[in-house]
Amino acid sequence: MRNHKNDHPYKIINHDFNLFDNTDWTAKEELALLNGLLNYGNWQSILKQSTVLSHRSVDELKQHYDHYYLEKAGSDQFPNIELQENVQYKPLMPYRFKTNEVPDPIRGDDNVYAGYSAARSDFEYDYDKNAEDMVAKLDSLNPSDADYALLSNLQVGILNAYRRRQGERQRRKAVIREHGLIMPQKTKSWLQRYYTTITPMVCDKLTRFMQFYTGQKFVYLMEGLHRIGELKLQTSRLIEYRRHGICTLQEAKLYLRLKKHREACMKDLKRFQQASELSFKYKQPVSLNVGVKRRGLTPLDIVGLPGYEKITTNERDLCRTIRLSPDNYLDLKQILIQENNKLGYLKLLTARRLLKIDVNKTRKLYDFLISEGQIVPKVND
Structure with missing residues (x-):
């Protein structure tokens, strides 16, 4: 490129031109859209924070971005975007174990869970086990010509009811297998991971919705809520640090070390003040030897915990x-x-x-x- 000189021609270009063909979006709006996606990643936040896009709607933002960027209508030089279904995630507990790493459930009629038998690799006792009684004597009906249509409709209704009960049985089997409920102890230990952030009560309520998710998608839901709890915990700690004027990591480490030391000193002081030898009601000669110290429980760090x-x-x-x-x-x-x-x-x-x-x-x-x-x-x- 040649060096620019003062006698060379030039042209002033502002943001008020159309970057792509067949659109009324200006380059200024395109830039605001892309910056908003980088900063917020949320359509509502982009509209709220950007004055340039205030006259646009959420649907307009989505359609424009999908058509001109994801579908490459704006330029064929845009990178290819893989679909979300093709992304491989690392499975989380309890789904990260290989088959040979998972022990069989405990065998025996007293220890099976949900009627599952490890020896058969199937359920010993099916849900709604009396469903077959509906069709057991179905062939014993011998309708005459007069009531043939009525009894035929009755038989069809019975078969439809039996099919619905069979579908519910299979659905429950799929839920139990998909979510690892055949091994309840391993599943319960996995849920304990979220007790500090999601709390046991909320976890128990969320497990009721496992039947509407696949096993992996339910783990993603729990991990997302767990991450929110961790961020909330970190935010609470940062608020505490800033309230005390702490702005660096070194100051935060010093603050935690001094806080722990202060709590230990306060515990010793409280134990010393509660010694019976120092009470005015104690008639024996006062002695500063208060005996063997009882080691109390360490105070719980509750900063950032739920509530x-x-x-x-x-x-x-x-x-x-x-x-x-x-x-x-x-x-x-x-x-x-x-x-x-x-x-x-x-x-x-x-x-x-x-x-x-x-x-x-x-x-x-x-x-x-x-x-x-x-x-x-x-x-x-």
Whole structure:
């Protein structure tokens, strides 16, 4: 290319020209669309953030991008885009195991799951096992010429009902095989992976929808929700760091190390203050030797756990101390408050019967709710 000189001809080009043929989209709009896809990846967000495309609709964006970019109508030099179905994903647990790595289910009538027999590699007891009774004596009907049409329609109706029951039986078999429910212990251990982010209660509700998914697609759903929970956890930690003025990774590591050291010191100080030898009611000579230290439980790190943003600062300290997750604390708190509102008061014995958790945790939770004024103890309690 020759060097440009001041006497060479030139032409001023702005963004207000059509980049592709047979379209009213300008180059400025094309650039805004591509930048929006890179920055947001969401059609609604692109329209909301871009003033250039504010007069367009979501359908227009989708159709224009599919036709001119994905289908290469704008230029044959665009790269080929493979369909999503051709993308190979790495299977996740419990579907990542090869056949020779998966042990057979436990054999025996008392240990089979859903009637599955490992020796037969099939189900010993089918769902709706009495369905065949409908057609067992179907050939015994001998209609005369007068009622032939009526009984023929009746036979067809019985066969259709039997076919529907057979279809439901096969559907249940497919669900059990597809989702690895023949080995329930392995499936349950796989679901525990999501307990810290999705929570056990939500996992139990989501498993009801497994019948509408293939096994791999259900794993993708769970992994997506799990990733959201991890991002939420990381975001909560970043918020905590920025609240304390921390802006670098080195400062964050130092903060965590000092925080852990401070919690250990506070635990030792609390144990020292609770020593009976230091109480004014203790009549024996005061001794600074408080005996052997009891090693308490390490405070639970609840930052970013489900329900963390719904509880107050005092409640967070309580959850860390007694090692309760925020969502579990909110459930237990709701149970106690409902019982208190029903009776007008709440006894400690009743709280222990309702919660069915460690008695020390129940006592601390009970005393905390009393101090917060959310429940009222019985006078003689």
